[in-house]
Amino acid sequence: MxxxxxxxxxxxxxxxxxxxxxxxxxxxxxxxxxxxxxxxxxxxLGPADWAALRFTLLQAGLSAVLSVALAVPVARALARRRFFGRRALIALMGAPFILPVIVAVLGLLSVFGRGGILNAGLAALGLAPLSIYGLHGVILGNVFFNLPLAVRLILQGWLSIPAERFRLAAALGFGPSQIARQIEGPMLREVIPGAALAIFLICLTSFAIALTLGGGPRATTIELAIYQAFRFDFDLGHAALLAALQFAISGAAMLLALRLTLPQASAAGLDRPVERWDAASPWLRAQDAVLTTLAALFLLTPLALIVTQGLPTLLSxxxxxxxxxxxxxxxxxxxxxxxxxxxxxxxxxxxxxxxxxxxxxxxxxxxxxxxxxxxxxxxxxxxxxxxxxxxxxxxxxxxxxxxxxxxxxxxxxxxxxxxxxxxxxxxxxxxxxxxxxxxxxxxxxxxxxxxxxxxxxxxxxxxxxxxxxxxxxxxxxxxxxxxxxxxxxxxxxxxxxxxxxxxxxxxxxxxxxxxxxxxxxx
CATH class of the missing domain: 1.10.3720.10 (MetI-like)
Structure with a gap:
């Protein structure tokens, strides 16, 4: 070369x-x-800056953990099932990566916001409304964007396991728990740390989500603090200080992410289609169907509401x-x-x-x-x-x-x-x-x-x-x-x-x- x-x-x-x-x-x-x-x-660095640093690390950490934790069962369901629309659903998992953040936030507000369909349902039941703003709102926005990414990363790990291993496990009479411990567990231990750290790095710089869903000083990230120092105080020195801090944190996270996201070695196999005899029970089929349906609804509902609410005013x-x-x-x-x-x-x-x-x-x-x-x-x-x-x-x-x-x-x-x-x-x-x-x-x-x-x-x-x-x-x-x-x-x-x-x-x-x-x- x-x-x-x-x-x-x-x-x-x-x-x-x-x-x-x-x-x-x-x-x-x-x-x-x-x-x-x-x-x-x-x-x-003042008290507000240290609070912004703590909130930045907290929301990024919680978002990464939740995204990966929710992605594991969804990725398992997609890996061991073949159904109509599966390829389209997997392709959908890549859509949030190119989806404008501010559009997704508006879609989430249409579902979980004060006038959203969730609070409308709660009001019909006589229950108090929920607020989307604050730490939980920021985490919800981050999970919406990064759950599909985590699913795609973990799904690649599942698909890299040769079909011959599952055939051997079936011959040995392994059940679902033994498959999880002997075959899936080692793969997840290799894939999850890198996936979680990559999502943590993305969430460190989730400016638009914090700007729209933060809801106040208690939910301020470093990026949002930089914006506030510029737009409201025009304190360039303070903004520069926060920017240097943000660069240091992001740089350290990136180096660690690159170290943990090394290419996974593919095990030898004959590239046969994977048949999962361990997951043939009706209970596991129903469980996988519910998980894939919930994931699809979580991703599609905000986008569908954007389309239906935006059409009447699009041309005016x-x-x-x-x-x-x-x-x-x-x-x-x-x-x-x-x-x-x-x-x-x-x-x-x-x-x-x-x-x-x-x-x-x-x-x-x-x-x-x-x-x-x-x-x-x-x-x-x-x-x-x-x-x-x-x-x-x-x-x-x-x-x-x-x-x-x-x-x-x-x-x-x-x-x-x-x-x-x-x-x-x-x-x-x-x-x-x-x-x-x-x-x-x-x-x-x-x-x-x-x-x-x-x-x-x-x-x-x-x-x-x-x-x-x-x-x-x-x-x-x-x-x-x-x-x-x-x-x-x-x-x-x-x-x-x-x-x-x-x-x-x-x-x-x-x-x-x-x-x-x-x-x-x-």
Missing amino acids: ARRAQPVGRRAGAAVALGLVALTLGTLGAVAWRAVGTWGLVEG LPGIVWTAALNSLAVALASALLATAAALALALAISGPRPALYEAAGMLPLATSPLVLGTGLFLILNPVIDPSRLALPVTALSNAAMALPFGLRALVPALREVEASHGRLADALGMRGLARLRLLIVPRLRRPLGFTLGLAAALSMGDLGVVTLFAPPEGGTLPLQLYRLMGAYRMNEAAGAALLLLILSFALFWVFDRGGRADADT
């Missing part, structure tokens, strides 16, 4: 790697300089919403193109000498968060230019950086396969540089390139992070405008804007991903 690396790939990859280092570590340096220059790192939304939608589309397209081009350049460089350096540079954005990145960019730009004038470009840049590691994960294995199967022939034909890129690599990478474009566009379309720091009062993107409508209690218009955002996000992903799949084998 090193022999086939092309200079054009190395040069572009080096430029992208240096840009990522400058963007992440450079903004962190600006944050640290401002934080240390204003206070000592420890002396500058005010002009400011449509302007925000155009802004979001521009930001999403720019972010997708930038993230995909950068990921491809890094992937080409990783196929050459010193791949670890390029891989480390590509993973750097995982160690930070959009608000920390935005804080550093604001500190750098503020003395030179009005940051609100660069709200959309900075948002696109930040979103591209956040999506790049996921694109890299999709492109690197595919590029290695292309080089392994066609690299020698390309070398023999003297195909190098741009010709190799245009004639061999890009056509063979249409699937992962389309997926990367769609994923980056959808993630950028629904992002509510950096834009909250930079946008002027009347400008911004569609997620920010949706949040403003919710804050003004214009819930009918908010439902229409949420449906519009949902349609645009999934449409972008579908168009780009389908474009990558069409004629992919030619």
